[in-house]
Amino acid sequence: MNVTDSERRRNNILEAIVEAYLETASPVGSELVSRKMRKQLSSATIRNVMGELEEAGLVEQPHTSAGRVPTDRGYRLYVDQLLEAVELSAEELQQMLASVHPNELELKQLFQRVGEVLAEQSHQATVILEPTVKHSRVKQIELLPVGVRKLLCVLVGQETLVVSHVIEVEQPISREEALSLAHFLTSELTGLPIQELLTSLEGRLSEVDASLADLARRSLAILQTVLATEPEERLLLEGTLYLVEQPEFRKNPNKTHQLLRQLELRQALMAKMREELGSPRTCVRIGREINIEGLEACSYILAPFGVRQAVLGGIGVLGPKRMDYRRTRALVEGAADLLSDVLTQWELNG
Amino acid sequence: MNVTDSERRRNNILEAIVEAYLETASPVGSELVSRKMRKQLSSATIRNVMGELEEAGLVEQPHTSAGRVPTDRGYRLYVDQLLEAVELSAEELQQMLASVHPNELELKQLFQRVGEVLAEQSHQATVILEPTVKHSRVKQIELLPVGVRKLLCVLVGQETLVVSHVIEVEQPISREEALSLAHFLTSELTGLPIQELLTSLEGRLSEVDASLADLARRSLAILQTVLATEPEERLLLEGTLYLVEQPEFRKNPNKTHQLLRQLELRQALMAKMREELGSPRTCVRIGREINIEGLEACSYILAPFGVRQAVLGGIGVLGPKRMDYRRTRALVEGAADLLSDVLTQWELNG
DNA sequence: ATTAGCACTCTGAATAACAGAGTGCTAACA
DNA sequence: TGTTAGCACTCTGTTATTCAGAGTGCTAAT
Numbered sequence: 001m002n003v004t005d006s007e008r009r010r011n012n013i014l015e016a017i018v019e020a021y022l023e024t025a026s027p028v029g030s031e032l033v034s035r036k037m038r039k040q041l042s043s044a045t046i047r048n049v050m051g052e053l054e055e056a057g058l059v060e061q062p063h064t065s066a067g068r069v070p071t072d073r074g075y076r077l078y079v080d081q082l083l084e085a086v087e088l089s090a091e092e093l094q095q096m097l098a099s100v101h102p103n104e105l106e107l108k109q110l111f112q113r114v115g116e117v118l119a120e121q122s123h124q125a126t127v128i129l130e131p132t133v134k135h136s137r138v139k140q141i142e143l144l145p146v147g148v149r150k151l152l153c154v155l156v157g158q159e160t161l162v163v164s165h166v167i168e169v170e171q172p173i174s175r176e177e178a179l180s181l182a183h184f185l186t187s188e189l190t191g192l193p194i195q196e197l198l199t200s201l202e203g204r205l206s207e208v209d210a211s212l213a214d215l216a217r218r219s220l221a222i223l224q225t226v227l228a229t230e231p232e233e234r235l236l237l238e239g240t241l242y243l244v245e246q247p248e249f250r251k252n253p254n255k256t257h258q259l260l261r262q263l264e265l266r267q268a269l270m271a272k273m274r275e276e277l278g279s280p281r282t283c284v285r286i287g288r289e290i291n292i293e294g295l296e297a298c299s300y301i302l303a304p305f306g307v308r309q310a311v312l313g314g315i316g317v318l319g320p321k322r323m324d325y326r327r328t329r330a331l332v333e334g335a336a337d338l339l340s341d342v343l344t345q346w347e348l349n350g
Numbered sequence: 351m352n353v354t355d356s357e358r359r360r361n362n363i364l365e366a367i368v369e370a371y372l373e374t375a376s377p378v379g380s381e382l383v384s385r386k387m388r389k390q391l392s393s394a395t396i397r398n399v400m401g402e403l404e405e406a407g408l409v410e411q412p413h414t415s416a417g418r419v420p421t422d423r424g425y426r427l428y429v430d431q432l433l434e435a436v437e438l439s440a441e442e443l444q445q446m447l448a449s450v451h452p453n454e455l456e457l458k459q460l461f462q463r464v465g466e467v468l469a470e471q472s473h474q475a476t477v478i479l480e481p482t483v484k485h486s487r488v489k490q491i492e493l494l495p496v497g498v499r500k501l502l503c504v505l506v507g508q509e510t511l512v513v514s515h516v517i518e519v520e521q522p523i524s525r526e527e528a529l530s531l532a533h534f535l536t537s538e539l540t541g542l543p544i545q546e547l548l549t550s551l552e553g554r555l556s557e558v559d560a561s562l563a564d565l566a567r568r569s570l571a572i573l574q575t576v577l578a579t580e581p582e583e584r585l586l587l588e589g590t591l592y593l594v595e596q597p598e599f600r601k602n603p604n605k606t607h608q609l610l611r612q613l614e615l616r617q618a619l620m621a622k623m624r625e626e627l628g629s630p631r632t633c634v635r636i637g638r639e640i641n642i643e644g645l646e647a648c649s650y651i652l653a654p655f656g657v658r659q660a661v662l663g664g665i666g667v668l669g670p671k672r673m674d675y676r677r678t679r680a681l682v683e684g685a686a687d688l689l690s691d692v693l694t695q696w697e698l699n700g
Numbered sequence: 701a702t703t704a705g706c707a708c709t710c711t712g713a714a715t716a717a718c719a720g721a722g723t724g725c726t727a728a729c730a
Numbered sequence: 731t732g733t734t735a736g737c738a739c740t741c742t743g744t745t746a747t748t749c750a751g752a753g754t755g756c757t758a759a760t
Contacts, residue, residue: 029722044734047723065723065740106515106579144492146506149699152514156496164502164514165456168699229456241610253600260591349499349518379753394703397754415709415754 011082012037013049014058018070018078022322025247027067072287072321075299079284079325086326088334092121096334100342107131107161110342111236114315118335119239122328124246124319125263127300128236129273131312131343133157134195134227141185143178143222151178153226157194159307159347167225171218181219184212197223235270237263246320248297258294268292277304277314282333287321297321301329303336307343315339361432362387363399364408368420368428372672375597377417422637422671425649429634429675436676438684442471446684450692457481457511460692461586464665468685469589472678474596474669475613477650478586479623481662481693483507484545484577491535493528493572501528503576507544509657509697517575521568531569534562547573585620587613596670598647608644618642627654627664632683637671647671651679653686657693665689 016036020028030046037046050068053059058074061067070078088096099117100110108130115126136157144152149172154164173181185201192200201223205216240263243249249256262269269292276283282303287296295318302316315335317328366386370378380396387396400418403409408424411417420428438446449467450460458480465476486507494502499522504514523531535551542550551573555566590613593599599606612619619642626633632653637646645668652666665685667678 027722031722042734043722044724044736045732048733051724061723063741065721066742067722109579140496142494142496142502144494144504146490146492146504146512147510147699150510152492152504152512154494154496154502154514160497160500162496162502162516164504166512229459239614241607241614244610245607250603253603253606256603256606257591257595260594264589264591349497377753381753392703393753394705394755395701398702401755411754413710415752416711417753 010049010053011077013046014053014070014074015078015082017050017053017059017068018074018082021070022324025322027062027069029067032067072289075286075321075325076289079286083326083329086330088330092331093334095121096331096338100338107346111315111339112238114335114339115236115238118315118317118331119242122317122319122323122331123242124317124323124328125240125243126236126238127269127273127302127316127318128238129270129277129314130234130236131159131161131306132230132233133161133163134230134232135312136161136194138186138189138192138194138197141182141189143182143185145173145175145178148172151222153222155194155226155230159310159312159343161312163230165226165229167222167229169222181215181222184215185219185223194227197227233270233274235266235273237266243298243319246322248320248322255294255297259298262292262294269295273300273302273314273316276302277311280304280309280311282329282336284325284329299323299325301325301332303332305336305339305343307340307347312343313339359391360399360403361427363396364403364420364424365428365432367400367403367409367418368424368432371420372674375672377412377419379417382417422639425636425671425675426639429636433676433679436680438680442681443684445471446681446688450688457696461665461689462588464685464689465586465588468665468667468681469592472667472669472673472681473592474667474673474678475590475593476586476588477619477623477652477664477666477668478588479620479627479664480584480586481509481511481656482580482583483511483513484580484582485543485662486511487541487543488536488539488547491532491539493532493535495523495525495528498522501572503572505544505576505580509660509662509693511662513580515576515579517572517579519572531565531572534565535569535573544577547577583620583624585616585623587616593648593669596672598670598672605644605647609648612642612644619645623650623652623664623666626652627661630654630659630661632679632686634675634679649673649675651675651682653682655686655689655693657690657697662693663689 013033016033017028020032020036030043030050033046034041034043050059054061054068057071058077059068060071062069096117099113111128111130115128119126133155136159139158140156142154146152146166149169150166151169151173152164152166154162156162188204189197189200201220205220244256244259249259272290272292282301284299284301286299290298290300297320298318299321300316300318302314304311304314306312315332317332319328363383366383367378370382370386380393380400383396384391384393400409404411404418407421408427409418410421412419446467449463461478461480465478469476483505486509489508490506492504496502496516499518500516501519501523502514502516504512506512538554539547539550551570555570594606594609599609622640622642632651634649634651636649640648640650647670648668649671650666650668652664654661654664656662665682667682669678
């Protein structure tokens with residue numbers, strides 16, 4: 001038996017172990033694997049190979065004389081090398097599509113609905129990294145007085161993402177004044193990356209006519225407030241309940257609490273995921289790879305969505321390490337495609 | 351010993367039982383109560399009275415020969431008759447105030463911050479029923495094109511609550527057209543209750559000049575979409591984690607899941623709470639009184655906030671029945687007052 | 701009316717016994 | 731040399747048993 005053959009066999013057995021474990025959630029023994037492989041090999045042989053797998057750090061035993069459980073590295077190999085891509089079933093696709101009524105939907109509600117459906121289909125938690133206007137470029141800026149000293153500020157990005165905030169200004173401001181400030185801002189800043197607006201505007205302050213100096217100063221103050229009000233990033237979470245109900249958490253309140261704490265804080269998870277979106281591919285992170293305390297027992301699958309080349313946000317599923325990677329990945333990618341389509345449509349209409 | 355005396359004694363003992371139970375979370379025995387009352391009465395006497403209390407349905411035993419636990423009716427009597435009002439300590443008030451930076455704050459963020467602080471102070475979950483523009487009257491309506499067929503619709507209520515939504519319209523619309531539609535809507539509808547806008551506008555359609563009929567029709571369509579997009583009501587939730595970590599849930603995953611399910615659905619809780627806000631007083635609901643499956647082990651304290659006479663929303667704490675009602679009530683009312691103040695200020699500036 | 705004393709009850713923790721599942725090793729086999 | 735049957739061994743999770751502790755209700759004394 002040559003090297004490749006023996007390697008292939010090891011992989012088959014690892015695959016069987018992983019898949020059995022995904023189903024049963026309890027350590028899998030040699031007998032079960034043997035049956036799963038239609039007795040091509042006896043349980044004794046399987047045991048030998050399992051020893052090798054353990055040696056290689058791909059599986060482990062919770063204790064002597066228990067079955068094997070895949071390690072993070074085991075899952076990793078399974079995902080990278082043993083998992084062929086599958087398409088979403090027609091029915092699942094249908095379900096997903098049914099969740100969208102694009103014409104009467106606020107973008108945020110769209111995300112929420114798709115998130116809910118994805119959570120329900122996968123029976124796991126959904127995370128959505130919302131597109132934020134801060135990663136976009138200025139297309140339009142509007143200012144509307146909605147009270148003596150209150151100003152509604154609207155910032156439209158190039159993908160027609162819109163945010164609006166009500167802020168308080170020091171001086172009462174008239175409709176006309178507001179209009180001219182907005183005009184000034186729009187004409188000065190169109191096309192610039194929103195994250196760098198403040199520095200851009202400050203740079204221009206010096207070049208500007210003396211007659212406009214006051215205008216510029218006031219605009220700057222307003223913009224500053226708006227950008228401070230708008231959060232850097234937003235993470236939507238749906239279906240945490242599914243996650244908590246998984247057997248790995250049912251019995252272990254401490255684990256559950258740690259998990260919930262992380263989900264409530266969000267910060268760490270958000271940063272991590274934004275980072276992942278740097279690459280425009282679906283990514284899978286398993287257990288410790290996530291490198292967040294409290295999520296050791298979890299994996300996530302995250303896919304970016306956007307318009308044309310630009311990645312605007314990401315949608316993913318957070319579940320127990322013991323998740324159905326094949327199906328979940330298909331679901332996540334389906335959802336991401338759906339969102340990309342809607343956003344593209346949205347932009348065309350904008 | 352006359353009737354009043356014996357009644358007073360019973361109440362004292364009930365109070366001692368409740369307070370001991372709040373501290374220890376385990377059934378309280380006669381000996382402990384006797385000690386709590388500085389041995390004014392022996393444990394044997396306490397036992398007799400406890401028998402009466404049980405007879406009266408105010409306390410119960412988890413099993414023969416365990417201590418007593420207050421029933422819902424026991425808590426109710428305790429809250430209604432034995433609980434004097436207390437003020438917030440200076441320090442707590444300070445903490446609360448520190449959570450607010452009113453000048454640079456979006457209203458929603460304000461609620462969130464106050465909610466977080468309240469959750470942290472009380473070590474329980476906070477619920478906030480957000481003010482919704484739907485319960486207000488029209489002050490101003492604005493329409494701004496933010497794309498060929500996209501319209502930003504701004505609805506300002508009398509308390510200067512603002513909502514804005516982006517909707518898609520069938521026909522491309524110019525800035526001037528949008529302006530005139532908005533003008534038309536504002537002039538027609540100012541002062542009307544927003545919830546009844548559609549009927550009002552429909553009523554007026556008939557009275558309007560033929561020359562304006564098209565204007566009116568288009569406005570109506572837009573308004574319809576906006577009102578459909580804006581949700582009836584919103585419930586903010588903070589600090590569920592605190593709640594889940596309480597001893598009554600720690601050991602009981604099923605209870606925990608039921609609880610989390612209710613909190614995820616929100617619907618039932620929201621309806622119930624909106625109902626409570628009919629009366630402009632702080633309200634306390636205990637266990638079964640809430641009448642929502644999954645919240646039997648919880649109580650909530652809810653206080654309305656608003657501007658002048660008008661109740662705009664409510665803030666409350668949801669915790670285990672075994673909560674410190676005295677302190678929690680003070681905290682909740684403190685938070686509600688704080689919000690009322692900020693909103694009043696907000697309105698004055700608007 | 702109150703209380704000391706006591707027999708009784710129930711829980712929760714600790715311990716032991718045990719079936720079940722799975723392993724690693726050895727020796728036989730193809 | 732790779733595979734397999736067989737077996738002794740190990741570890742877990744469950745069930746049964748015991749036992750101390752806490753608390754009660756009742757009775758009789760104060």
